[in-house]
Amino acid sequence: MGCFPSKICRFSTPGYEDPTLLAAETAFQNSKLSILFNDLCIAVTVSEVEALYELFKKISSSIIDDGLIHKEEFQLAIFKNQNRRDLFADRIFDLFDFKRNGVIGFGEFVRSLSVFHPNAPVADKIAFAFRLYDLRQTGYIEREELKEMVLALLNESDLILSDDIVEMIVDKTFDEADKKSDGKIDEEEWKEFVSMNPSLLKNMTLPYLKDITLAFPSFVMNSEVEDSEV
C-alpha cells in the first residue's frame, strides 16, 4: 500500500514543532482521515495543529520571513497596521512570548492559543486573564494598573466617559473584587470575581479555533504510483 505522507521537507523551517506532541500538550486535535478514491490512496491529514501552522506561516512571514512572529507582524495581523502600538496587544504578545526572547515561535503560538480554544479548561483562561491584567507582573492587579488599562481603552475607542465616572467605575470594581481590602486584587480574589462576572472571560475564547481546519486546511496527497506533495 504505502501511503505515507512525506512531510519532512515542509516542516524543516525553524521553530516548527511536531504537531502530534503539541496536540497532546494542548487543547488542539490531531486526527487523520484516510480515504480510498478509485485507485488512489489519498491520505488527508486534517489537523488543527497543522492548520495553525498555516496561519503561523502567514503571520510570521508577513514582514520578516524568518519563521517567527515579530511584534510588528503581530500588530499587523490584529490591527491591519504594523505600527499601531497598543497596551493590550503588547500584553498578549508578552504572554505568548513565554521564552521572553522578543519573538513568538510556533510552539509558543500553539500553546498560548490553546488557552483560547473553546475546550480549554476555564481555570487556564482565568489564570491567563489574570496575568494579562497584571501589567507589571507583581502577582497582583493594582488599582493603578486597572485605571491605566481603563484609560488606555478610552483613549483607543470612541467611548467618552468623564474622569468622575472613570474613578467611580474603578472604585466600584475594586470594592467588588478586592475582598481583602488590601488595595490590590490577588489571584484568589480574581477567581471569585470572575465567577460572579463570567462575561469577563468572553475574550478568552475564540470559537474560530474549533473550525480552524476549515479555514486553513492542510492536505497531503499521495498516490500509489508516485509520491507527490501538495
Added chain:
Amino acid sequence: MESNWLMKTVRGTLRSREEEEFSHVGDEDSVVKVKNIEVLNAFHIISLSEGFDLAPLFEENNKEKEQLKFAITKPPRTVISKLQEVSKTSKLNLKRSGSSVRLQGHESEEKGMVEVKEACGGTFVFNQFCTKELRPALKDIVLKSALENSTIT
C-alpha cells in the same frame, strides 16, 4: 445620592448571568422592556479593547466588522426604538434578549448587534457591532445626544 439606586441594580445583577439564547420574539411592539442590564465594571470596559480581540487573526481581510461604542445619558429604549425604525425601513429582523438587541437580515446574516451596559449615574454604555449601513443611523443618536447633553466629556 444615586448610590441607593445603583446598589439595587448591583444586587439584581449579582446572579451570575450566562448569555441567553436569542429567542425569536416575532412582532415586536412599541413597548420594549430592557431587563437585567449588567452593571459595568472596569474589566468589562477593558475587554472591549481591540488589542485583546484575537479574532482578526483568523478573519479574511475583506470582512470589515465595524465597532462603535458610545455612551449617552438617554435610556436604552431610545436607542432600541431607533433600531426598530431602522429595522422596519431595511426589513431586518429585530431580536432582543436581556440587554442586547440583534438585527438580522435574511439567511441569519447578522447586520448588527447593540449591547447596552449601565455605567453609573444614569449613563449607559452601548457597545455595538454593525455593518456600514447601520452605522449612519446610529451615529444620528450619538450626535443628537452629544448636542443635547453637555455632561458627556
